[in-house]
Amino acid sequence: xxxxxxxxxxxxxxxxxxxxxxxxxxxxxxxxxxxxxxxxxxxxxxxxxxxxxxxxxxxxxxxxxxxxxxxxxxxxxxxxxxxxxxxxxxxxxxxx
Amino acid sequence: xxxxxxxxxxxxxxxxxxxxxxxxxxxxxxxxxxxxxxxxxxxxxxxxxxxxxxxxxxxxxxxxxxxxxxxxxxxxxxxxxxxxxxxxxxxxxxxxxxxxxxxxxxxxxxxxxxxxxxxxxxxxxxxxxxxxxxxxxxxxxxxxxxxxxxxxxxxxxxxxxxxxxxxxxxxxxxxxxxxxxxxxxxxxxxxxxxxxxxxxxxxxxxxxxxxxxxxxxxxxxxxxxxxxxxxxxxxxxxxxxxxxxxxxxxxxxxxxxxxxxxxxxxxxxxxxxxxxxxxxxxxxxxxxxxxxxxxxxxxxxxxxxxxxxxxxxxxxxxxxxxxxxxxxxxxxxxxxxxxxxxxxxxxxxxxxxxxxxxxxxxxxxxxxxxxxxxxxxxxxxxxxxxxxxxxxxxxxxxxxxxxxxxxxxxxxxxxxxxxxxxxxxxxxxxxxxxx
Numbered sequence: 001x002x003x004x005x006x007x008x009x010x011x012x013x014x015x016x017x018x019x020x021x022x023x024x025x026x027x028x029x030x031x032x033x034x035x036x037x038x039x040x041x042x043x044x045x046x047x048x049x050x051x052x053x054x055x056x057x058x059x060x061x062x063x064x065x066x067x068x069x070x071x072x073x074x075x076x077x078x079x080x081x082x083x084x085x086x087x088x089x090x091x092x093x094x095x096x
Numbered sequence: 097x098x099x100x101x102x103x104x105x106x107x108x109x110x111x112x113x114x115x116x117x118x119x120x121x122x123x124x125x126x127x128x129x130x131x132x133x134x135x136x137x138x139x140x141x142x143x144x145x146x147x148x149x150x151x152x153x154x155x156x157x158x159x160x161x162x163x164x165x166x167x168x169x170x171x172x173x174x175x176x177x178x179x180x181x182x183x184x185x186x187x188x189x190x191x192x193x194x195x196x197x198x199x200x201x202x203x204x205x206x207x208x209x210x211x212x213x214x215x216x217x218x219x220x221x222x223x224x225x226x227x228x229x230x231x232x233x234x235x236x237x238x239x240x241x242x243x244x245x246x247x248x249x250x251x252x253x254x255x256x257x258x259x260x261x262x263x264x265x266x267x268x269x270x271x272x273x274x275x276x277x278x279x280x281x282x283x284x285x286x287x288x289x290x291x292x293x294x295x296x297x298x299x300x301x302x303x304x305x306x307x308x309x310x311x312x313x314x315x316x317x318x319x320x321x322x323x324x325x326x327x328x329x330x331x332x333x334x335x336x337x338x339x340x341x342x343x344x345x346x347x348x349x350x351x352x353x354x355x356x357x358x359x360x361x362x363x364x365x366x367x368x369x370x371x372x373x374x375x376x377x378x379x380x381x382x383x384x385x386x387x388x389x390x391x392x393x394x395x396x397x398x399x400x401x402x403x404x405x406x407x408x409x410x411x412x413x414x415x416x417x418x419x420x421x422x423x424x425x426x427x428x429x430x431x432x433x434x435x436x437x438x439x440x441x442x443x444x445x446x447x448x449x450x451x452x453x454x455x456x457x458x459x460x461x462x463x464x465x466x467x468x469x470x471x472x473x474x475x476x477x478x479x480x481x482x483x484x485x486x487x488x489x490x491x492x493x494x495x496x497x498x499x500x501x502x503x504x505x506x507x508x509x510x511x512x513x514x515x516x517x518x519x520x521x522x523x524x525x526x527x528x529x530x531x
Contacts, residue, residue, distance in 0.1 A: 007425040008391025010371040012383050034215055046140055048218040054371070058425040059214045062205050069448035 231335030407439025
């Protein structure tokens, strides 16, 4: 699940994370599909850390690999969430 | 924090001698300046661990698996920071606990604070750094362990680690640092240099010889350093930060003098030091590209520049070196290489399962606690035995010494992945696999 990022090649210029794009009032995004809490909301109780690009990519890749391993070990079937917007909880009328 | 200690100034601090045997939880103690700075720096990380308390780290920790001592768990390393902050522990109380770590990083990657939300909060568990900071404090306070003291004194004298033994006159100095390359006609300097770490340069010389000849066979140009010292990483891991920085300074200056732009790290520990410690030491001044050899060799094979033609009739499994897999996320390239070797039967164990595997060869553990290293390696070979293989393949020369010793007992040969590639490329490697 490491994708195309080359963990075995460290290029200094690539290690500074790109500028963030705002996703919602609370969330920003620096890498595709990698969401990050708005840094302005951090600091009161817990500070953000300095994190190079490779380390963010490492964590994300490790999470997918871990989920794959857990699914392989424990799941009879893995159901993926849809790519579209979350429809929210169904109403009682819809149940009827 | 500071108010709390102002209140406690009148408390009588026990001496090191009394504190070493009894921890008095009822009498908070005043922290010295160094300890105060330490707990302030690591307060958030320790609190993140202590307040979560999931302890997923315990069973991936190779040392905890062996000692079953709660004081040796990654959780304890963080809890101690809280206890020191509250005045319930002194450095003396916990000094020996922090020796019990290979700095494999398994605890960090398995911690949900890293694995599930580390990228979201841009804050992850940094146990390895806590261990290193504690060890640095032990050095500052003269509480460093005797074995590490000798090892680093000799490293400072020799300019390379005393991997052939700390007693007697082992041929382990600068005069012999390039002996492994005899007859290979490798130039000095150039755009790209191959950094050969101490264990490879003096102990398992088959690894750098195989690496150099593979690169030559693929037509990949590289040179060696003018004057190669130890990378300084092990000194940093054991807490000798000034020595680590001095060695790093020397190596960077040597690269600069030769016009080097790219460093090939043939060993995973070096790759970690060059991509984490060196940038931390030198900031933007450190502008070299660093390439891990496994990534490079996989590319050379993929691009057809390196032909693997000789069948290797072995049944193998792969040991994910901690610093490649857990610390750096490098696990696909070695598997790609093994699958490209003709004749090889490869029985794989996934990288996540291997977060709890280790050789015990890192972080200075074999110097201070060789019996724990040996047991970690014995258990690793036991896992390999269950797969009915004849060979355990690693990609870390530091892991290969303890694994080989355990392999002798288990009847399984330990090979470096680059040695196998060279054999499959029809190269007569030379050198030796053990002293």
